[in-house]
Amino acid sequence: MNGLGRVVQRSSAASEPEHVDRRRRRREAKRAKIVAEAWGLARRDGLAAISLRDLADRVDLQQPSLYAYFDSKLALYDAMFVDGYRQLLAILARHTFSDDPREALVEFVELIVRFSTEDVVRHQLLFQRTIPGYKPSPEGREVTRALLAVGTERMVAIGVTDYDTPVIFTAMVAGFAHQQVFNDPGGDRWLRQVRPAMEMFLAEVDRRTKPRKAKR
Amino acid sequence: MNGLGRVVQRSSAASEPEHVDRRRRRREAKRAKIVAEAWGLARRDGLAAISLRDLADRVDLQQPSLYAYFDSKLALYDAMFVDGYRQLLAILARHTFSDDPREALVEFVELIVRFSTEDVVRHQLLFQRTIPGYKPSPEGREVTRALLAVGTERMVAIGVTDYDTPVIFTAMVAGFAHQQVFNDPGGDRWLRQVRPAMEMFLAEVDRRTKPRKAKR
DNA sequence: GTCTATACATCGATAGAC
DNA sequence: GTCTATCGATGTATAGAC
Numbered sequence: 001m002n003g004l005g006r007v008v009q010r011s012s013a014a015s016e017p018e019h020v021d022r023r024r025r026r027r028e029a030k031r032a033k034i035v036a037e038a039w040g041l042a043r044r045d046g047l048a049a050i051s052l053r054d055l056a057d058r059v060d061l062q063q064p065s066l067y068a069y070f071d072s073k074l075a076l077y078d079a080m081f082v083d084g085y086r087q088l089l090a091i092l093a094r095h096t097f098s099d100d101p102r103e104a105l106v107e108f109v110e111l112i113v114r115f116s117t118e119d120v121v122r123h124q125l126l127f128q129r130t131i132p133g134y135k136p137s138p139e140g141r142e143v144t145r146a147l148l149a150v151g152t153e154r155m156v157a158i159g160v161t162d163y164d165t166p167v168i169f170t171a172m173v174a175g176f177a178h179q180q181v182f183n184d185p186g187g188d189r190w191l192r193q194v195r196p197a198m199e200m201f202l203a204e205v206d207r208r209t210k211p212r213k214a215k216r
Numbered sequence: 217m218n219g220l221g222r223v224v225q226r227s228s229a230a231s232e233p234e235h236v237d238r239r240r241r242r243r244e245a246k247r248a249k250i251v252a253e254a255w256g257l258a259r260r261d262g263l264a265a266i267s268l269r270d271l272a273d274r275v276d277l278q279q280p281s282l283y284a285y286f287d288s289k290l291a292l293y294d295a296m297f298v299d300g301y302r303q304l305l306a307i308l309a310r311h312t313f314s315d316d317p318r319e320a321l322v323e324f325v326e327l328i329v330r331f332s333t334e335d336v337v338r339h340q341l342l343f344q345r346t347i348p349g350y351k352p353s354p355e356g357r358e359v360t361r362a363l364l365a366v367g368t369e370r371m372v373a374i375g376v377t378d379y380d381t382p383v384i385f386t387a388m389v390a391g392f393a394h395q396q397v398f399n400d401p402g403g404d405r406w407l408r409q410v411r412p413a414m415e416m417f418l419a420e421v422d423r424r425t426k427p428r429k430a431k432r
Numbered sequence: 433g434t435c436t437a438t439a440c441a442t443c444g445a446t447a448g449a450c
Numbered sequence: 451g452t453c454t455a456t457c458g459a460t461g462t463a464t465a466g467a468c
Contacts, residue, residue, distance in 0.1 A: 027451095046348025048264045052444065064445080065452050073444065120345075129336075129398055130346045132262020167409045168416070170399075175391020182345055183386075193383045200384070204416040243433090268461065280463080281434055289461070 031069050034059050035079050042080075042121040047130060050076075077125065078137050084126045085143035088115050092150050101157035106198045108154050109173055113191050116177040123181050127174065158202065159209045168204075172197060247285050250275050251295050258296075258337040263346060266292075293341065294353045300342045301359035304331050308366055317373035322414045324370050325389055329407050332393040339397050343390065374418065375425045384420075388413060 037058040041050045052073065056063040070076045091111060097104040116123040124130050136144065151173075155166050176197070180190035253274040257266050268289060272279040286292045307327060313320040332339040340346050352360065367389075371382050392413070396406035 048346070049348040051442080053442080061451095062453060063443095064447095064454085067445075068451050124344070124346065128340070128344050128346065128394075130264075130340065130344065132265040164409055164412070167395075167406055168413045171391035171395045171406055171409070171413070172388060173391070174394045175387035175389070178390045178394055179383075179387045190383055190387055193380055193387070196380070197384045197387070200416060200420040203419070267459085269459090277433095278435060279461090280436090283463080284433055 027069075030059070031079065032083075034066065034069055035076075035083050038076060038080055039083075039119075039122070042125075043119065047121045047124050052076075074131070074134050077131050077134050078140055081125055081134075081136055081140045082143055084122045085140075085147060087122075088112070088126070089143065089146055089150070091115060092147075101154070102198075102202055105154050105158055105202070106195050108151070109176065109194050109198060110191065112173055113177045113180050113194060116181050117185065117191070120181055120185065123177065127177065158205055160205055162208070165205060165208060169201065172201060243285075246275070247295065248299075250282070250285055251292070251299050254292060254296055255299075255335075255338070258341075259335065263337045263340050290347070290350050293347050293350050294356055297341055297350075297352055297356050298359055300338045301356075301363060303338075304328070304342070305359065305362055305366070307331060308363075317370070318414075318418055321370050321374055321418070322411050324367070325392065325410050325414060326407065328389055329393045329396050329410060332397050333401065333407070336397055336401065339393065343393065374421055376421055378424070381421060381424060385417065388417060 034055065038050055038055055041054055041058070045051070045054075050073075052066055053063045055076075056066050066076075070079065092108075095107065095111060097107055116127070151170070152166070155169065160166060160169075176190050176194055180188075184190060250271065254266055254271055257270055257274070261267075261270075266289075268282055269279045271292075272282050282292075286295065308324075311323065311327060313323055332343070367386070368382070371385065376382060376385075392406050392410055396404075400406060
């Protein structure tokens with residue numbers, strides 16, 4: 001029963017022999033390689049300007065052979081979308097947040113802004129709807145839900161339980177990331193204001209969660 | 217000397233006869249028509265998916281004839297960019313702002329968020345860098361400066377004179393517009409939070425501009 | 433200015449052989 | 451799975467008639 005969990009995750013037919021699993025792994029590795037090279041092309045030429053022929057060259061395939069891995073160009077974008085969110089989720093999972101939930105909130109926002117500035121086209125694909133016709137697949141919606149869950153966790157940790165306050169919070173996160181990426185790429189003009197802005201936000205949370213003149 | 221200002225604005229040769237002016241006006245009208253139809257196509261197919269042949273059909277031209285009006289597709293995008301900013305500037309110019317500068321600030325942000333939600337692709341072109349290779353022309357930079365000037369005016373009116381506070385403000389404006397457009401299109405989930413968020417922001421401005429416990 | 437005609441490179445995508 | 455060959459559509463651009 002070793003490694004059962006991993007097998008169960010995707011097997012379409014039950015109890016396939018060993019070599020099928022190996023083949024599937026090779027295929028997944030190649031898929032990952034294609035996605036990685038697609039990011040490189042996107043950074044060079046722009047997200048919407050990825051050429052499947054250029055991409056095929058980079059992974060030593062002919063252009064039509066890419067269709068053995070992705071049903072369409074939009075499916076490639078979807079794979080990149082999922083990959084990008086997994087990168088962010090991995091960063092958040094690796095990070096050791098402060099015990100102080102307020103400090104942890106600042107760290108959370110700074111991590112996201114930094115993540116966005118690291119790669120403009122990744123930010124575009126993940127947080128803007130820039131590709132005509134692209135809608136995230138169920139797998140894509142799953143990773144966005146996972147990010148939302150992390151954010152919700154941060155909200156709960158500072159005592160926010162209402163519906164409206166997270167609306168303001170998400171707007172601020174999106175705004176700082178956006179401005180930093182597009183109006184000061186490579187700089188830290190907005191990143192530096194994340195902490196004071198979050199202190200402002202936390203003061204508002206205090207007002208909302210403790211309407212009486214409590215000691216704390 | 218009637219209408220001199222308007223003539224001076226663009227005339228390349230001095231003292232041209234009447235019919236030249238009329239011709240120029242017809243040309244500008246056709247250019248505007250092309251841009252308007254381009255917006256329609258962008259809304260239907262996506263901003264990056266505008267086809268010059270489709271566009272030519274819509275304005276009763278053959279595709280090569282478009283080059284009599286725009287040097288390239290990027291020049292068309294630039295004309296749309298300028299047109300979009302002029303629309304926003306016109307809305308702001310038409311609006312009668314409250315005498316209370318704090319109320320006026322809320323109105324300003326709400327106008328921008330509403331403007332963004334009215335037209336997603338317009339929001340994309342104006343506020344996101346989504347077209348590979350497109351850089352705003354000098355005329356494009358002029359209209360963005362004009363919008364910045366209106367925002368700066370609002371900042372000064374509430375007593376903000378430092379460098380950092382507008383950084384936070386612009387992030388909030390961008391964030392609310394972005395979230396409303398992409399996470400609740402057609403709704404008002406973020407729009408409704410503009411006022412409370414601005415009250416939070418104004419409380420912070422108070423703290424910053426009156427560090428002593430002064431009456432005003 | 434607008435047309436017809438044409439050209440070229442590039443693109444996503446498909447068919448069918450192996 | 452990978453290939454070759456090919457399709458239709460696209461953006462871009464030019465030539466030359468009217």
